Amino acid sequence: MNSLWLIPALPFVGSVVCGILHALTLKARKANPEAHGPSALAGFVAMGAIGAACVFALQAFFAIRGDTTSVVSDPWAWIPIDGTNTANVAMLVDRLSGAMALVVTGVGLLIHVYASSYMKGDPGYAKFFAYLNLFVAMMLILILSSSLVGTFVGWEGVGLCSYLLIGFWYDKQDGWPAVAGQKAFVMNRIGDASFLLGMFLLFTQLGVGFDYSAINEAAASRAGGADNGMLALAALLLFGGACGKSAQLPLSTWLPDAMAGPTPVSALIHAATMVTSGIYLVIRLNPLYAMAPDVMYVIAVVGALTAFFAASSALVQRDLKGVLAYSTVSQLGYMFLALGTGAWVAALFHVITHAFFKALLFLGAGSVIHGMHEEQDMHKMGGLRRHMPRTFATFIAGAAALSGLPLLSGFFSKDEILAQVFLQGGPMYLLWGLGVVTAMLTAFYTWRMVALTFFGPERFDVDRVHPHESPPLMTVPLMILAVLSVIGGVMGLPHVVGHLFHVPHYLHDWLEPVTRAGDQILHRGPAPHLADSTEWLLLGFASLIAFAMAHRGFHTHKHGLIGEETMQAKHPAAAGVLSKAWGLDEAYQKAIVAPFKLLAVFIAVVIDQLGIDGAVNAVGRSAQAAGTKLKRFSDGSIAGYGLWMGAGAAVLALVLTWMGA
Amino acid sequence: MADLLFYLMAALATVAGVGVVVARSPVISVVSLLASFGALAVIYLLAGYQFLAAIQILVYGGAVMVLFLFTVMLLNLGDPDVTSGQTEPLFHGSRRSLIGLCTATVMGAAGLVAVLRVAWNEMPSVLAIPEGGLDPLDQLAAQMFTRYSLPFEAASVLLLATAVGVLVIAKRNRPGEKAFPSRAVAAEAAPTAPAAPQPASKPLPEPGPEPEEVLS
Amino acid sequence: MSVPTEHLLGLAAILFAIGMAGFLTRRNLIVVLMSIELMLNAANLTLVAGARMHSKVDELSLAGPILAIFVIAVAAVEAAVGLALVIALYRRKQTVSLDAVSELRD
């Protein structure tokens, strides 16, 4: 199955071609600043590359149904480590990576189509698609690699593309996007450093190389052993990497800033694909994590806290994309909460549904921003449903899914997570409570966003801004994603619902070969589920709070800004804290960035220049000073020279006489 | 008798040496030096080194001393007071002179101690002087032109170089003429040379005898 | 002559010390040169004393006198060059004092 290599290779080639097209465009533009050159081709090249990759991914997907659960390509012996070990990279499509690859290429294709229209007219059109294709290639390498090393390649590769794409409009807004890109890269690098250490620890502890299958097998074989602290540490370090990539606390602050990039980028990278790679990694190594219950607990707590922290921050954002960014962080928190309780399937389920509805929301937001002439502030929108009906309709579908309104995809996936947490009992009830509160906040801020954007009075300058519906190339992907967001839930119906219609939990069955080992360690068998009555109760409860909070959020804001202003007037302190996202970013600036800068200057000036270099120069100067002193002996007077020569000779004579020579 | 003569000559050489060092007028120094050289020549003769004694008289007493005397006279240094109109101190500053004196004393003492510490008794101190002296000319010449031919040639080259070098150094600078081949020195000398009045109106003789003839 | 070798050497040491004292204390360049000649003569005397000591009747030691002859030649050279320098110095500075010569500095 060496055609598997084609899946990442095609977008990569597409990227190179787009890059060349960009170079040609620049050349053409040098002669004539208005020329477009061949850049228009880039969109087609990029879409073609992704489309072809999607086809190959589908082919691989169909190859792993039934008894064959995975196909692997020939390995590429990448880095020979020493005489015996080599870091190999191979392409592996199994039930997990196959599903992820479909999401990446499928959603990726839709976003490419959307972007081909959205980015029209941008001077960096071809460059944009070069980056975007490169991103997809790297993401596919991340997902499809059969080893940690290969994943790390993709891991850093997507970080790079994220950096490039966030900073795509580097000269706008006084260079802010470039700063945001840098921040994203550095934050990711903190995670990557942790990832590296985890990888090395696994290598030295298990001694089976870097292949997932070997690592999982070796880890599973150590299950129940006493001394697994080091493996747990490795798991924790790898989770540190996941935190960076998936914007979990404490490395969460880069994602909201990442919205400085073009909207399709936010949809593709910062909602649907890259940020979920942390979840992917944990599912991929589920036996390892299953062996480390303490680490799982940490993951659950981090996930729940992040979910709550981000959802609360989303409540008061004015920037349309800002709300979506915090929402994304929050939803990722849900996924980690699921992972922390061993609900691998629920996590992946939420990854997929989230990819659909969050991509939809982002693209919808992009459509709105596009229609509003690059306006992102919701306070300057309102009443747009009349101007952009298709965008409005699809946005509603996405919002409904996000807020967990019953029967939509988000409802089922989120509910499965909460149910799994509830099932754990004990201290996990606390986390469940936090999850429920987060769900309420989610419903509230989602419908606040919808109300502020599409309802109420038009708060923009009608004479200057003429909102318009986006062209079909943008709305068609929205519709497809809307449909997926609505019906996406069928792949994982709760078993009580499934029983009614005699439908199994497709995703659960599909993923079973991947999660079997982890479940075996955790539960000594397949994962249990709640009693039917409890589950019905929870479903009902979830529906109720979703509806209630959605209603609250919508009605408070549908008449414009009055509702919001009164609320903020009532709780000014809370509003202030939340709008700054609990002040985390500022705290980092004050507690880490500023002291580090100071330390750097201190080291460079005081320690290095004055201290070390000062010592070096002092040696030089002391030699000079000694020379100045000794210079007096050679004052140029011959008599003096003679004197010293004579004295020297006399001393020598004395010594020789003394020695009896 | 010969021994007595030796001690006499030794005393003369020493006294004359001291005279060289302490004399106020360079002329007296020169004459003292001549006396010292002569005394040494006698000692050589007594010791049996006839040729050496002859050379000593010829080269030192003849050539070198005349050179010194000529220089002193040429520069009109016979009486130091006349030169500059005031008495210049003979010696360096007292500290430096003291150090110099101490150094010389230490040196001499060291030499004497060395002489005293070696057991000379076993060495023959009395030697019958043969017919041609202890440095018969035939043997000396044979050695000089065979075994020591290389130093001999080197010495002749040195003498030739000296002759040329002394010419260059002591030649009087005429205005507009470069004193030295070296650029840096000429640059420095050029402004001073014409400005400096030439007290010695008489042209100087070419210094240095033809020393080659001394050896042949 | 039956003077022991050590007396010859002692005389040489004394003469050398006197020459050195002159060399180190006098300011007049000509006298300094003369002092050097004195020291050279002292050295010649040691050579002679050594040669005499090592000579046997049938086997004369000639290295001493030969070296002494070379020394005399070199001393003549030295005197010639030294005096030429004195003359050159006098032309430029109107003095033969050692203190006037400090060009070696820098």
Place this chain on the structure above:
Amino acid sequence: MLLTVLTFLPLLGAMLVAGLPSRNEKVLRGITVLVTAIVAVLGVVLYNGFDGADPAAQYVAQADWFQLGKIEVQYLLGVDGLSILLVTLTAALMPFVAAASGGHIKQRTREFLVWLLVMETGMMGVFLSLDVMLFYFFWEVSLVPLYFILGIWGAEKRIYATLKFFLYTLSGSLLMLVAVIAAVYGAESTSIVEMTAWASEQPLSVTGWLFAGFAIAFAIKVPVFPFHTWLADAHTQAPTAGSVILAGVLLKMGTYGLLRFGIAMFPAAAIEAAPVFMLLGAFGIVYGAFLAMAQTDVKRLIACSSVSHLGFVVMGMFALTAAGVRGSVLQMVNHGLSTGLLFLLFGALYERRHSRSIDQYGGLAACVPMFAFFWVFSMLASVGLPGLNGFVGEWLILLGTFQASPWIAAIAVTGVIFGAVYLLMVTRKLLFGPVVHEENRRLEDLKPIELAVVIPLCAACLWIGVAPGGPLGKMDGSVNELIQTLDGLREGDQSAQLNVEHEERAR
């Protein structure tokens, strides 16, 4: 014979350039490029013909040189797994340096080219010598050309920088000379192989001192913290070609020396000293990164990044594991390529704007897109992005260090973060944001000649990053042999210790 040609062809070229009557700079430079290009081709031939599995020296050229008492000093050249990559790097880098020098060397071109060629001979000799006297000879020879290149064609504070560089490295060299003399008289041979054999029989009290003598000399050259301050000045003041050679090859002489004379010749002492050097390396990584963060002078910043990167090399080497040593040798090449590229690119910018200050730039990506592309590419290679060369070396080094000491690896891994911080920062300030200075708008993008220099080097970065198996395979034999020696010593230690414990228990 090949090695002799490789070493002395540049010297012949230097004589040719020096003696040629033509005053046309283009002709002179053309000849220089031609000569270095021939050397480069020969270097590639050598690389291809080299058998990586064989630990012994290959292509040996031998002749008697002179006699030193009983000791026969030989003209002995050879290449093995530790040196092959550096030889190839030196050969490959020089034509580009020579070609790129046209932009910034406007005066006394002939002299410059002569020194450049002499330098190549010196560097080749250092990497190829298998006789310690010959090594020392070439070591000092390579010092002189840089002295002139720095002192004549450097920037405003060049005299200070030159003097500092020269005295600093020379004092190290003299220390080495003492060690060389001691070792030669002990071993009664100047052949490195025979000296190694002699050293293996000496007690630690002897080899320890010799190791220290060599190690400090090389540590100054590398430079290892705290001997690094000459580097920043030298790099900052040097003309572009000087910086490139300094970063690309000259510093590698230090790391190569540490490996060849420190570790391979005195393995027992190296085992003892390893923790210190690993810590110094790790500390240098972090320290260099912090230094770089505070710089406002771009060349100085890159220089400080060199301190950080060479910390990796030293640390990996003294991990004394296969992965560490291999990564370290590869990283020498990587650093040469990526830092060399950064210097070349910034040199191109400096020619146009004559400022090293970071705030004189900004928003260049819009004005000079090709420059921006290659700068970002080189920067990423330097940061250690997977798929480019820097990653492979860093990863192997970190892995090797982790095997030896997880804590030190944990310190060093922060270098991965800080490296991203300062390199991204300088990139952002150079390339991104709005254009602040109007004169930057009219900047000319990379010229064809500059592209011809930059593209092959970038291709090399990519090649090593994607297929490091080739270059790493070349050092299999030598590194395995070295590691076996080290393992043998360590096992010997352990068994000796066990014996002692055994005896104590028996009592």
